[in-house]
Amino acid sequence: MLLELLRRDLRLHWGSLVVPILILGMGLGAVVMADEGTRLTGLILETSFLIPMLPVIIHQRESAKGTLGDLLVLPVSRAAVVRLRYAEVLFFTGGLLLLAHAAVWVELSVAARHPIPMSVMSRDQFLGVGVLLIFWFAYPMPLFLGWGMKGLVVGYGSLITLVVTLAMTETDLHRFIDASMARPVAMALVLAGLFTLSYLLSLKFFSRRDF
Amino acid sequence: MANLLELRNLSKSHGAFNLRDVDLAVPAGTITGLIGANGAGKSTLLKLVLGLLPLDGGEIRLFGEDARLGGARLRQRIGFVQESPTLFPLLRVDELGEVVAPFYPRWDRATYRRICDAFELPRKTAFARLSQGSRMKAALALALSHEAELLLLDEPTSGLDPLMRRDLLDLLLEVIQDEGRAVLFSTHITSDLERVADHVAILKAGRLVLAGAKDDLLESWALVRGGEELLEGPLKDRCRGGERTELGLTLLCEGAGSLASLLPDGALQERPSLEDLVYFHDRGKESLCAR
């Protein structure tokens, strides 16, 4: 069932995915030209603000155009739709990581004129992506699926104000980040736990909503 | 009785919907019903009168003047309701009245409030959050509150329940209590017209197929039901359309008064409803009544 729903989203919403993917392409170009060291991290950080928003863009377009009813009238359960959104974010993020590696590998091989071993992301970078996924997708999603546009405004609004206040007050997060990076396995488990919790909350809020 | 509106061989090609040589007069003090299939050009006709669409051919005389010259000024004397009205989605129902009022010298705030209450419209709700029926009622309240002499309503009854339609017909009848005013409204629900319309105009594929006083129209046509023998007799050249079903033949014939003598025995003659007239006219004409 998930496959048909994914195919449906791609066929109906490819239009609204073009713009984000264009931005993704520009991000790739800029990073590839960037200097050696920060290439991969730069790319992931720069575009992964966008990737978690893709499922939100699709779902919001579906409800804005009033076609959410058509989706829910199909022989699919509310749970299937929530699974779709969470699968999509993993699908898009996975796609991004592969694309990033490929871009960097191609650039290096071209520069070195012979194929070189693929440089795989370091553990910290993976965890970095995980943290972003939690903050930028898993936190606002239940609010969005439960209360629609209002929930989204609250979700992203609270995140932005958090980021702005941190930036304005320049609080020092490094100590906290180093501590968590020291215990990667525990952190990975925490991130996975938060992701599942967000899925369960979305399921609960979305199932009881009227359309 | 002067005609408030006269269309003289009106023609317009507007994408898929076009009109060809339409002549129509709306006399003061009457209600005229406009019926026709989807895409027959009803909305196009109303929009032409209002100057929303530029005219290709023919002439429109509004209150005796050429509509093209005094467009804006003449629109002060017209009340218009669009097919599915959008108005200002963000504004509340009472704000809509405030915003439209300055455009009409004879706007009457009390009438607007009275009609909104009669239609049970929530005055504090935004227009976009109203149901389709209530949006139509709000648009009607706006069109009826500046003593418009001519009302042009494009399917005002769609989305309204029978009770609300009866109230709308009451309002229209109240409008023409003043003999100087008239109503032209298009609808798919012919039972409404059957009750109150004085004149009826039937549009098919952009042409005015039938027009005239409703009673005369209904009395001059007849539905004849019978077997295949209907097609042998002299009835054939009176027939303007019909249908063959497993139960037998139904033919729409002209000149109901003098049909009795032409009927083969066992055939039934009935008065058509407006819906029958629209449904059967030109239907299966080639196969059934080819002369």
Next chain:
Amino acid sequence: MRPLIRMAWATSRRLLLLMSPLLAFYLALMVVHQVTKRGTDIPAIAFTCMFMLIIVSTFQGLTFDVEGFMASLPVTRAQLVRTKYLLSFLGLLAGLALTLAVAGLAHALAPGRAAAPTPEELRSAVALALVDAFGLFAFLPFVHAFEPSRGILAFSLAAILALAASLAGWGLDGAADLFRFFQRVLAQPAPALGLIGGLLAFGLLSLSLSTWAYARRSF
């Protein structure tokens, strides 16, 4: 015309309310930024204020299918076009006024840290307003000739072509310098008047073009 102005005000009032927290938040950020960092980027403020206010004044007519209803009111198409131009222009002036207010406020809050806006900065703000006006006069005919969404598409295509042409014509730095060009011209009074006169003429041309096109529109 007066009823049209009142209608435009009533319809965009709620939109302004919706956008005012965003605008206020942004301006506060600007003032704080200026007081703490001493950098005066008046043009940046000006650009956003004007852009936002122009959007609001034309916004109401573009997004919702309101033009059909407006055309059915007892007003001529010319009046509708004039109202839209007037509102956009008011948006522009309001943006300029807001900019100067922000600069003034910053100076008042911390006279030591944020210097009073120098004539040079004022000139750049006005120059930016003129660039916005130029863009506006080029944009509005598209939105009147075509249905809003198609109009915006057509305008952006035309804008990209114009940019490409100017890039090819004056090279990389020359093209994007309409703003600096205006700044230079505004320096002396005579050319400044000439520029403003030229812009006004362009505005009138744009207005008559829009009026001509809007009369032919079908709703």
Next chain:
Amino acid sequence: MKILLSNSSPQPIYEQILRQVRTQILAGDLKEGEALPSIRKLAQTLQISVITTKRAYDELEREGLIDTVGGKGTFVASPNAEFLREKRVRAVEEHLSKAIAEAHGSAIPPKELRRMFELLLEADHE
């Protein structure tokens, strides 16, 4: 004035109005000189077309039952009962002679015409 319109009866609306107003005038329920609602007011109350009410009123006026004074409205005419009854009798005779002429036209012998008349009379009574 009592008017009850049935939408299931074959008779057209204007005829129902005509018949009901006529019986009320002849029966004296509507007194001489009594004002009747205007054709527009009646159309509004009964929710029907103005042309329908106008047609009924024109017919009533032709039968001398009501008369319309320009500007002031429509009133029950001042008939003497005798003159009215005689007018009604003449109208019935007219219809009968037309039926007889029609019978000649379609070669229906008088005996069969009389039988048809009896049959119609009985049918009307039920």
Next chain:
Amino acid sequence: MSSPLLRIDGLAKRFPEFELKSVSFGLPAGLLMGLIGPNGAGKTTLLKAILGLVKPDAGMITFQGRDLAREGAALRARIAYVSDEPKFMPGVRLRTLKEVHASFFPAWDEARWKSLMADFGLDPQNKSDTLSLGQRTRFALTLALSRDAELLVLDEPTTGLDPAFRRELLARLAATLDDRRAILFSTHITSDLEVRADLVTLLRDGEVVFSHSQDALRDSWGVVKGGLDLLETDGSNGFQGLRTNAHGFEGLTDDVESARRRYEGRALVERASLEDILVLLGRRRPEGKPHAA
């Protein structure tokens, strides 16, 4: 009658502006049921509850004996729905919309879809945002009628459709009925139902006023038309609904036989059309008035 294909028991749903109070009725297979009632009576909410779009506060809906709350997804494979204002993703060709829709229904009948599109005058290459309300409804109908759905739930499918097409549509819908299928058809245009509806359910003020066969309805409900003097002498307690004007009154009764006996010769007593019932019953139940179950 066999156990109903669709059964609704004590369905309740409270909204800020109105409420569905314990609605119950059954729809046996092989029949077309008309759902009528004034605006705001809760018809759309009821239909959405059947499709799982609205979650009821109480009550149960069973289809083919299975509980819709639990097996909604599986049962929706056999239920087709057309909403009162069908909306489609703009800028997409109708053919693509069909393909996306069809991929969820193994029993999709492509040939039938093509013939329906031709009959309804729709071109699969058209883009969805160029369609009028009438065309959008027709396209939604082609999707609903082209798969082996056993229950058709149609919410005011005929608004915006002209009289000729409505007549053809009703005939076509009736033709699809067999002993495995049923149709639930909500509309304001009661004349469409007078010809075709086997059963009629009237919903008013969130409650079922009656759910009968149309023949039983036509035999029991009647309209008494009499003079205002009659109203004084006999009073109006026997009537379910009443409307008066300067020239007489129209009283709605759910027992036309006894009304005929009671008013013999003093008033006109006729069968009530569905529109008469709706108009005379009015919008809200007058307080304290018992319902005809």
